[in-house]
Amino acid sequence: MAFVWKRLLGTIPSLIGVVVLTFFISHALPGDPAAYFAGPAANAASIENIRATLGLDRPLPVQFVRYIGDLAQGNLGRSLTTGQPVLTDLLERLPASLELSSFALLFAIIIAIPMGVWAATRINGGVDHACRALVTVSAAFPTFFVGLLFVYIFYFLLGWAPQPLGRLNEIAYSPPPHFTGAYTIDALIAGDWPVLRASLAQLILPAISLGLFALAPIARITRAAMLEALGSDFIRTARASGLPVRKILMTYAFRNVLLPVSSVLGMVFSFLLGSNVLIEQVFGWQGVGAYAVSAVIASDYAAVQGFVLMMAVLYVLLNLAVDIFATLVDPRVRFEG
Amino acid sequence: MAQLEIDNLSVEFRTRHGVVRALDSVSLSVTRGEIVGVVGESGSGKSVTAYTVMGLNDEAARITQGNITMGGIDLLAARPEAMRELRGREMAMIFQSPRTALNPIRKIGKQIEDVLQEHAGLPSRDLKKAAIAALARVRIPDPERRAEAYPFELSGGMCQRVMIAMALACTPSVLIADEPTTGLDVTTQAVIMDLIRDMSRSTRMSTLLITHDLGLAGEYCDRIAVMHAGHIVEVAPTEEILDHPAHPYTRQLLAATPVPESRLDDLNSIPGHLPDLRGALPPCRFSGRCERRRPICDEAELPWRELSPAHVVRCRFPLS
Amino acid sequence: MSVVTLARNTGYAFGENRLTLVAAIILALLALCAIFGPYIAPYDPLVTSATTKLARPSALHPFGTDALGRDILSRVIVATRLDLGMAVSAVALSFVVGLALGALAGYFGGWTDRIIGRAMDTIMAFPLFVLAMGIVVALGNSVANIIIATMIINLPFYCRFARAEVNVRRELGYIEAARMGGNGALRVLLNHIVPNILPPMMVQASLNMGWAILNAAGLSFIGLGVRPPTPEWGIMVSEGASYIISGEWWAFMFPGAALVLAVFSFNMLGDGLRDLLDPRKRV
Ligand SMILES: Nc1ncnc2c1ncn2[C@@H]1O[C@H](COP(=O)(O)OP(=O)(O)OP(=O)(O)O)[C@@H](O)[C@H]1O
Ligand code: SF4
Ligand SMILES: [Mg+2]
Numbered sequence: 001m002a003f004v005w006k007r008l009l010g011t012i013p014s015l016i017g018v019v020v021l022t023f024f025i026s027h028a029l030p031g032d033p034a035a036y037f038a039g040p041a042a043n044a045a046s047i048e049n050i051r052a053t054l055g056l057d058r059p060l061p062v063q064f065v066r067y068i069g070d071l072a073q074g075n076l077g078r079s080l081t082t083g084q085p086v087l088t089d090l091l092e093r094l095p096a097s098l099e100l101s102s103f104a105l106l107f108a109i110i111i112a113i114p115m116g117v118w119a120a121t122r123i124n125g126g127v128d129h130a131c132r133a134l135v136t137v138s139a140a141f142p143t144f145f146v147g148l149l150f151v152y153i154f155y156f157l158l159g160w161a162p163q164p165l166g167r168l169n170e171i172a173y174s175p176p177p178h179f180t181g182a183y184t185i186d187a188l189i190a191g192d193w194p195v196l197r198a199s200l201a202q203l204i205l206p207a208i209s210l211g212l213f214a215l216a217p218i219a220r221i222t223r224a225a226m227l228e229a230l231g232s233d234f235i236r237t238a239r240a241s242g243l244p245v246r247k248i249l250m251t252y253a254f255r256n257v258l259l260p261v262s263s264v265l266g267m268v269f270s271f272l273l274g275s276n277v278l279i280e281q282v283f284g285w286q287g288v289g290a291y292a293v294s295a296v297i298a299s300d301y302a303a304v305q306g307f308v309l310m311m312a313v314l315y316v317l318l319n320l321a322v323d324i325f326a327t328l329v330d331p332r333v334r335f336e337g
Numbered sequence: 338m339a340q341l342e343i344d345n346l347s348v349e350f351r352t353r354h355g356v357v358r359a360l361d362s363v364s365l366s367v368t369r370g371e372i373v374g375v376v377g378e379s380g381s382g383k384s385v386t387a388y389t390v391m392g393l394n395d396e397a398a399r400i401t402q403g404n405i406t407m408g409g410i411d412l413l414a415a416r417p418e419a420m421r422e423l424r425g426r427e428m429a430m431i432f433q434s435p436r437t438a439l440n441p442i443r444k445i446g447k448q449i450e451d452v453l454q455e456h457a458g459l460p461s462r463d464l465k466k467a468a469i470a471a472l473a474r475v476r477i478p479d480p481e482r483r484a485e486a487y488p489f490e491l492s493g494g495m496c497q498r499v500m501i502a503m504a505l506a507c508t509p510s511v512l513i514a515d516e517p518t519t520g521l522d523v524t525t526q527a528v529i530m531d532l533i534r535d536m537s538r539s540t541r542m543s544t545l546l547i548t549h550d551l552g553l554a555g556e557y558c559d560r561i562a563v564m565h566a567g568h569i570v571e572v573a574p575t576e577e578i579l580d581h582p583a584h585p586y587t588r589q590l591l592a593a594t595p596v597p598e599s600r601l602d603d604l605n606s607i608p609g610h611l612p613d614l615r616g617a618l619p620p621c622r623f624s625g626r627c628e629r630r631r632p633i634c635d636e637a638e639l640p641w642r643e644l645s646p647a648h649v650v651r652c653r654f655p656l657s
Numbered sequence: 658m659s660v661v662t663l664a665r666n667t668g669y670a671f672g673e674n675r676l677t678l679v680a681a682i683i684l685a686l687l688a689l690c691a692i693f694g695p696y697i698a699p700y701d702p703l704v705t706s707a708t709t710k711l712a713r714p715s716a717l718h719p720f721g722t723d724a725l726g727r728d729i730l731s732r733v734i735v736a737t738r739l740d741l742g743m744a745v746s747a748v749a750l751s752f753v754v755g756l757a758l759g760a761l762a763g764y765f766g767g768w769t770d771r772i773i774g775r776a777m778d779t780i781m782a783f784p785l786f787v788l789a790m791g792i793v794v795a796l797g798n799s800v801a802n803i804i805i806a807t808m809i810i811n812l813p814f815y816c817r818f819a820r821a822e823v824n825v826r827r828e829l830g831y832i833e834a835a836r837m838g839g840n841g842a843l844r845v846l847l848n849h850i851v852p853n854i855l856p857p858m859m860v861q862a863s864l865n866m867g868w869a870i871l872n873a874a875g876l877s878f879i880g881l882g883v884r885p886p887t888p889e890w891g892i893m894v895s896e897g898a899s900y901i902i903s904g905e906w907w908a909f910m911f912p913g914a915a916l917v918l919a920v921f922s923f924n925m926l927g928d929g930l931r932d933l934l935d936p937r938k939r940v
Contacts, residue, residue: 014779017775017778018782020779021782022791025795026795139924140867140917140920140921141920142871142874142875142891142894142916142917143875144891145909145913148898148901148913151901152906152909155901156901156903156906164902269784270783270785270786271784273784273787274875277879281878282898296794296798296879296880297880299798304790305791308783311783311784311787312782312788315783315784
């Protein structure tokens, strides 16, 4: 397990970087946080007042120490719009966002990996062309636009999807008892099938519109890596040893594909966490992204910065998870340390 | 009947740039316990011969005529699934660059177990022990520990031993070694070759040794077949071919191999190039490079000459 | 090579180039819109009309009208300047700044390299769109700050690329040779290194344009930077979004399609340029 510790230690510089940059953005850039915190109705005196209470009139190093101290206590400031501590707000909404992103990622992986494998075993076949078309299309479409297109097609034209008004039609259903905060999982735990169905119905469109964009890069890299693996010497050896096709494809080729795939996951996560904001906005999904957007509109400064910090930390942790996964798959990485 | 019989085999590749006639009327046999060398320049068709025997040819390959039998089984008529079952059990192959020929992320013991599991019919609890025994048989020191290693932790020579252990795990009756020592240092080469020879003697395995290295073939083979541009041009017992080469090409090969260690591809002293295998080819594919060529060489069908029952040559005017 | 294969290869190359050509034509048209937009547009993009709210596409208003009765075609055309302008300036800025930082890091190595490298790693430690949001909010909600934020999140790609190239060229002995000739660091960088790394970075820039457009449009979609009633594709999609559930599709569809068209063309052009420069990288 030594390598896990090594990876953990390796994230420390990233975390420090994240904290420093977040501090820099919120304290050292030319914008005036005091004016933001004071809100639109403030006058010069009240702004000065707030500047002093926030310590924004002190030298930057002093402010930094104070910032770190606040962070250590989980104090991200108070939201102007909700009046609650930002951390409380964020934690309350995080499960909804994680639920959406996880389903999107799950959808992407479940489709993309078989698709890439299939495309690689039948070059220039139908799936291969579909794979390439998807890559081109997903590079050109804005996520929010695809989300809206889906709403138009699947809600308005076809009537297959429910109205895109958030996580659950709360007029018809009441949310399941709180375990994880993800409605689908909570409904499953509670055994509340109607609510499970209803929340899944709400989830499908946003998850697919988000997942489509994660799908393309994963499928592309799977295809390329699978092609490389299939042409490699060790697959030739496996065939010369008379191993069954299934074993050659799954145990020999596919495991070697997982490593390149995990190396694009970082990019995919960056994309998912960013696009989450846009998709939540489109579908009225009450997660941290939608919270950040309303904070942006209300110039709710602390809320936005808290959101940025939380996403960055989440991203660092996700990358850590990917790293550890890669290490488990590939002994060479483990030995390189 | 020989254990492995290749009879009048022709193979071509349909490519975007035309049909490559890679093998033409190739005949060769290997009896039990015998080591037959196949030598020739790069591109002469050595590997295609090997892959065709194993049933591992590229999809672009077409077998246009001929027969291959192994222990009486018609390999070209066998269904793919039957061929798969023969590979690894009855016939095995080892390759050059052993480090890339092993799965980089699977323990070598596991890789041998995979083969055993498929072909040896052992209960799964005995697999591990059998894999370790296979490693021990190729004289890998400390096989229990090595079984847990990944290929990148081993040297090239050690990886080639693992390859051999894997190939021989189910005691096949035919082994094809395609340049098994290319890229290894001279001492390791000798160790690997000694190992292959010992194995083939002790299990009476028929071995086809493909190599660039005539010196190496001379040292380890019972008989040698010389290939040129998809033709076998001469076959003879080793001593005889080294002392009395009959085909002009064989002589040039020998002349280009003054010391046992030197390899053909190091020496560009054979004049001319292999002919392009795509166009129309003369009956003797060597005629473009041959000093002894006469007009008739390009005209009539080329006969096989039998200099002695074991020494045949495909040349109209062989050296005596 | 046989006649048949020759013909086939040419056909293939032509097919590839045709897409690049189409992309170039579309981009030329978009550039025209960007420059002459206000003159081409059939209506004033800001004039509202109570009588023609949310009118379907028709001969009079080919793209229909929005909730305030403004002509969508005119707004889409006029928005071109702002959308392309934001992306072009952001990419140009990150190109220049990234090149400078990367070249410095590669040239001087040591601490300079370490500090710049760390800074770039730190940027990459954020989900980039989220970082851009944070920067715009902190700097103040304006178009200029959208450009700056987009510039910053693009920076690491250029910086790393330039650094690697400078390193390669240093190992090849370019720099030593130039120094021996008695040139200062800046002169060496400018004269010997920059010209060599420009072409591949141009390809990168063109491939990056599409991404920059998406990014800027995404920021304005959530209400950053551009303020109504300014016509801009992202904000127009966002304004049109409210009418989808009642079936008025044109208000979001046309500006969205304009975005797709622009991004697609830049991607195709970038691919084409890359193939021209280095055909081997084609996948
Ligand atoms: N998949 C293929 N498609 C087309 N041509 C092929 C293919 N495989 C082999 N060939 C052709 O068949 C001929 C013989 O190739 P082969 O690999 O058997 O040579 P070799 O004697 O093994 O050479 P080397 O010493 O380099 O391994 C060559 O001309 C080669 O171009
Ligand atoms: S047949 Fe003629 S051309 Fe061919 S090798 Fe013999 S002498 Fe030379
Ligand atoms: Mg070969």
